[in-house]
Structure formats: C-alpha cells, structure tokens
Amino acid sequence: MSSIGTKIAFYRKSRGMTQEDLAEKLRVSAQAVSKWENDIACPDILLLAPLSKLFGTTTDELLSADSVKSVRLLPENERSDIKGLTLKVIVDSNDGDKVRINLPMELVKVALEIGSKIPQIANNEHLKNIDFEQIILMVESGVIGKLVEIESADGDIVNVVVE
C-alpha cells in the first residue's frame, strides 16, 4: 500500500526537486507540499492533472494504492524514441553537497560514441567495467526508472534515473 503523499515525495525526489521547487511550479506553498507528503492533507483535485504531468505519470497511478515501481518496463506501444528520454544523475552527499545532472539520452549516446574514441575515457579504470552500450540497449528496450540507487553507510545517496 502506498499513499498519494508517499508517491508525491518519491516522484519529487526522483526528479531532484525540492518541496519549494514543486510548490513554485504548482503555485502553492511549500507547507502545502509538506502536508501532502506527510499525509496530513491531500492536493486539490484540480492539481492532480498538473502533478501527474509534471511527474510524467498518470492521475490513476498517483491515486492508486499500489507502490511506486522504481524501474518499469514500458509496453512496446508506449516506448518513446530514445531522443525523448533524459538521463538524470542525482547525488546528495552527507556533507550537504548536491549534484543534479540532466542529460538527454540522445546526447549521452553521441557523447559515448565520441568518448569511445578518446583513450583517456575508453581506458579509464573506473569506466571500463561499465558497459554503456548495454545501458543504452536496456533503455531502448523500454526499461526506464531508477536504474541505479546507492545509499552508502556515510549517508551519501546516488541515483541514476532514466525517464
């Protein structure tokens, strides 16, 4: 079981937004967003459509009691071209550092093609064990969502999301 508040919090965080960011986009107060997320209040019915649009989901999904699936396999008819997808890297360190990188998948694909020709990148110790082609292939096959979720013992959080 998952409440609408939990889902709003999940989608907001997965997009690297703060409560203030979401509040600004919906023209409500940050306190209102906080109340939604803590299940103290519910968003106005008129806000459900903008909310779902903002989160790239449906009102049905927001209102259903099913838990949010962090990784989804899209049915063939719903698969969009890779050009429309975004790779998001979200890092929240324990020290308070915040990193948000939003890259179009199309650009990532081209950059990887170029990167493979650069020895400094292609032979990089940290990168050579990652099969980027497989990741691209996975995305092209319709797998989207939170592909990487790391929470270290120090409290550092790293998420890689494709949406």
Added chain:
Amino acid sequence: MKVVIKSEKTNLFIILPTSLILNRLSATIAIKIIKSKQPSIDISGYDFKKFINSIKNYKRQHKRWEVVNISSSNGEIVFVSL
C-alpha cells in the same frame, strides 16, 4: 546558455547565445586545440558536428534546460542551463 559559477575566488555569471558557442567555427577550433594538445585523440569534425546538432535539437525542444546544478556544502555553486 547561462553559466553561473560561484566560489570563494570566482563569481562568474555569463549569459551567451548558444549559437555563439555551438557552431561550426567553434567546433573546428575546439578540434584543432584538442588534436594539438592530445594527438592520440581521434575526433572527427563529423563527430563534433553530430554532438553539437544533438544539443541544438534538444535546446529547441526544452528551452532553458538545466544541464548541471551543483551546490556544495561550503556554498560553491555551478549552474549550466541551455
């Protein structure tokens, strides 16, 4: 394109037309510089053109796209939007 860099020593705020940075001339200059500094790197003009075109296409669809937003605990900020 908007670039904001704020740190103890640097306070940079630049707004530039993207076309000024992403064009054939800048691509040619960039390739020449890369090749002169690192001859082992084999990037062709075609690769670079493809890269620039993908950024331009994306910018058309998503104006003011926030590419990078980094804020460190000591107040340093790096922000790049298209």
